[in-house]
Amino acid sequence: MDDQYQIEITQTEGGSGLIFIFQKNNPKPVNWFQISRDGHPIILAEFIDNETILAIDQTGFCGIFHIPQSKTIQTRQLVSHSFVSALLLTNKTQIALLTKDQFSTKKVLRILNISTLKEHIKLLLPAEADIKRIWQISEHQLGVYFMPGGSLNQESGDGFYLTDIQSQTTASKCFTYPSSCLYGPSPLDVSQKYQIGIRPRFDQIRLESKNNRTQCLIRVQLFHPLTGKELTVISVRTLLSEHIFEDTHPDTALENLNLPPGFDEYQETRDEVLDRITDIRICNNEPAFWIGFQHGLIRKISLDGNTKSPLLAHPGDVTQQDDPYLRTKCDNPILLSSPNTSLTFGCPEVSINLETLDLSQNEDIIILNEKNLNHPNKTLKNVRYELSWLIKSVETISDPELLFSGFNEIVTSLKNNPSMGDGNLFRFCFQDQTSKITEKEYFDQLSMSPVMAGQIDQYITQLLSTEKHLYYQIGIPSGCYAIKSLVLFDIQYVLLLNRYISSSMINIKDDPDILIAITNAVFKKYGWTKETLDLLLTSAYSQPGSGMDLFIDNWQSEPFQKQLKTSGLYDYLADHTIFQNLSNEYFPAIYPVEEALFSAIEKDKLQDVKRLLEHKALQIELKHPDFCCTALALAIQLENQQIIDILLENGANINSLDQSDLLYIVATKNNAFTDRERQIIEVTIETLNEEKQILTEQRSKIQYDELLSISTSKEQINQVKYLENRIQELETEIKFAELGLDKTGTQSIFDHHLSPYPKQQNSKTQYITEEIFFDEKFQKSFVIVENLNTYQSQSEAVDQMIQLTQNGYQDLITSQQKLRFCFKDKNEEWSEAEFYEHLQLDSILAEKLDQLIANLIQHASGALWCDDEMQSGMYAISTLTLFDKKYIERLIEYIKSKLIHHDYEKTYPSELVFDLLDEYGWCPEILKLVIIRAIKHGGEFAEDEFRILLKKGGLNHYLQQTESFQLCMDLITMEADNVAEIIQKYSSLIQQYNNY
Secondary structure (H helix, E strand, C coil): CEEEEEEEEEECCCCEEEEEEEEECCCEEEECEEEEECCCCCEEEEECCCEEEEEECCEEEEEECCCCCCCCEEEEECCCCCCCEEECCCCEEEEEEEEEECCCCCCCEEEECCCCCCCEEEEECCEEEEEEEEEECCCCCCEECCCCCCCCCCCCEEEEEEEECCCCEEEEEECHHHHHHHHCCCCCEECCCCCCCEEEECCCEEEEEECCEEEEEEEEEECCCCCCCCEEEEEEEEEEHCCCCCCCHHHHHHHHHHHHCCCCCHHHHHHHHHCCCEEEECCCCCCEEEEEEECCCEEEEEEECCCCCCCCCCCCCCCCCCCCCCCCCCCCCEEEEECEEEEEEEECCHHHHHECCCCCCCCCEECHHHHHCCCCCCHHHHHHHHHEEEEEECCCCCCCHHHHHHHHHHHHHHHHHCCCCCCCCCCCCEECCCEEEEEEHHHHCCCHHHHHHHHHHHHHHHHHHHCCCCEEEECECCCCCHHHHCCCCCCCHHHHHHHHCCCCCCCCCCCCHHHHHHHHHHHHCCCHCCCCCCCHHHHHCCCCCCCHHHHHHHCHHHHHHHHHEEECHHHHHHCCCHHHHHHHCHHHHHHHHHHHHHHHHHHHHHHHHHHHHHCCCCCCCHHHCCECHHHHHHHHHHHCCHHHHHHCCCCCCCCHHHHHHHHHHHHHCCCCCHHHHHHHHHHHHHHHHHHHHHCCCCCCCHHHHHHHHHCHHHHHHHHHHHHHHHHHHHHHHHHHHHHCCHHHHHHEEHHCCCCCCCCCCCCCCCCCCEEEEEEECCCCEECCCCCCCCCHHHHHHHHHHHHCCCCCCCCHCCCCCCCCCCEEEECCCHHHHHHHHHHHCCHHHHHHHHHHHHHHHHHCCCEEECCCCEEEEHHHHHHHHHHHHHHHHHHHHHHHCCCCHHHHHHCCCHHHHHHHHHHHHCCCCHHHHHHHHCCCCCCHHHHHHHHHHHHHHHHHHHHCCHHHHHHHHHHHHHHCCHHHHHHHEEEHHHHHHCCC
């Protein structure tokens, strides 16, 4: 069958594995088969006999198909793990699967009978076994590559586990000249037919000087797969220094090869040179092999060492790359078809026809062009496209009733099977015997009715229930055409559009243009209303790119501002929570004139201040989120009388300033109280706080009684109103007392007391030392305890914070989006950093701290800050995770929450990641944290952080020595929502340092 037919493995547009069967020399496929629509690629597809083909995807899902009858014989999930490698043994009756053990770090080799697809042999291999590298070496022996440290004989270096499936025994054989695997396991291939293996030779590399340029010769070794012993050595390429090191002085780096072999610098440089070899593939139809090099270069060499082709260079990007030896980036995998009629290589991959390409040309390098490449078969392309759709057959697509009925069936099917798309693609179409109508075309021509609108509402709601990104096609989210027709039918569906835009189904990094187009269409149809303003703000908040640009464009237009004021919507917008969050976060963009004014005042640029005050749109009373005050207050703080005067002349209202703010500015200039005066202040504040506590409890009791009663009396309303007014007065008096002023804020409290007065006993209620309150002046929440240095008080402080935050904490958030706690006892005051630094943490207190963080996450409505460097909750979560690594899961939840804005993070949480590594070393918990940050929740430098951890942070070593590589890929696949581009991007990054 192999001689007459050949297999081509490909994928649907959604990434699901697909197999085509071709007859030799016939471009039209005889048949095609698909295992599943889950978005998983096929890793093995081979003929069992003349009529049957076996296929396995990367999750261990298996299918056996009958070619002549075009039917599926059986399918089965062979293992319950998320990644396997597979091998059809040469007897065609058994399958070898290599996967990780469910309960340990070891690997499991399973042998299954093809006739039953049931396991009959199971062997455990050490953790160092590479799950992606397994070969059949002889009739009964399999070879599995292992990393350094995996030898069963205490030998050093890497090698093979030789497993005899007949005797069910395993031995280890180390290679001659083993690899340190500094940049990951090196390329390797084994041929049972020729009883030979090929790998880079990790021996001393010779430097040569030619035409005043340093170059080095890289070689591979041919070894016997049963012994690991070297058979011969073949030179494969001479490299110039600039093609090895991307440094300013590559020759200097290469000179490390002149050091003694025991030096770390020598080994690192040697391994980096050999890292230029990316892949090796032994031919099955002749004694030769293909070898790949970084930057898209390949070459064919015979097993006796004769060069059988010049270097073939990937077409690459001709406009961007002048050097023929640097056509692409580093990644360059090779895939040989069976039989060896075509070869695929490079990234992006290209395919060449080995039967028609002339390899005898007497050139050092040939840059491939379009004429040399295989182009996608039109039939394959069509099938791949068709399989990415949910196709609903109807009698005729011209009948609206039939289409509506078909749409109802799709909605019902989606309810029963939410993952019925093709990987991350979900789209549908209708077809009859002659034609087809796509989802887009269907909704574009739809005559909407209330009944139809209800069905579309259900359709969108079902899509929103999925927990992964869904696409109609690249850059266009699923359901967008449906939501467009719905929201333009009735304004009431703007609320559903808001949910759609802000849902997890939409990938915020995609920033889809079509959502902006739909949003603009809504504005055009309905004008500016509360509903459309909500949409504008939701778009800005959920799409920080184009959505924010759309908001700024409208906000800065005079017609928009005019309509807001004439329609009475200005106050609605100004009071909107999202607008306030955006104003704080994007103040310079929303208020460019005001931003320039504050900058001019801060830099003492009087002429700029005068010029900016002439601007008609200037809002002179606006508070800046960074300065926490108005322009006039800033000028007063800076004691700039000229600017103060000109601001007052241009409408700045000194009466609008908070009196306590002005007094605070004055008082802080001269804050030298005597010991007696401080004593008077402390007693006064304590007395006022005591009264405030009593009144607060009275108010709470009345409000609780109101909840239990059917109606509220007028007397109760008046009582609550009186208590609230008095509590507010007390808060003002406390602020004045802190400054040494009486309740009017105009006279000194020291003038009325010859000596400190005793604490007033004006209530039978005992004063409670432990309480928490928000101080408007200092813009922070004070936690009051008996003694900050005792475990009991620290525990009570955490209890207070838990109680305060368990039902939300919006009242504690400042206008600058800060949530800050300050801790006080009668002797001292601690910041959050000081409190957590001194926290006497044990398992009981850790559980309390975990609850506090859970409260902060649960009720977060946007990014919050503790101070200029640290986001809210970070001190707590840092302390907790460094106490016990089981709380890293809570850190992951924190990182995913609305509480943290990754685009504005500074040293944390990156610094915390490195602290955790110092504390625990690499482990599955930290790996999960790192990948989650890298792909979705780490800001613009997340990829750089991941790269640093790979190159210098020990991640590459961790991936070499445990089962963590497949865990890593599983996590990347999950976090990337099976989006092939993202998975490929991080796979390439790992391969760059690990050669996986």
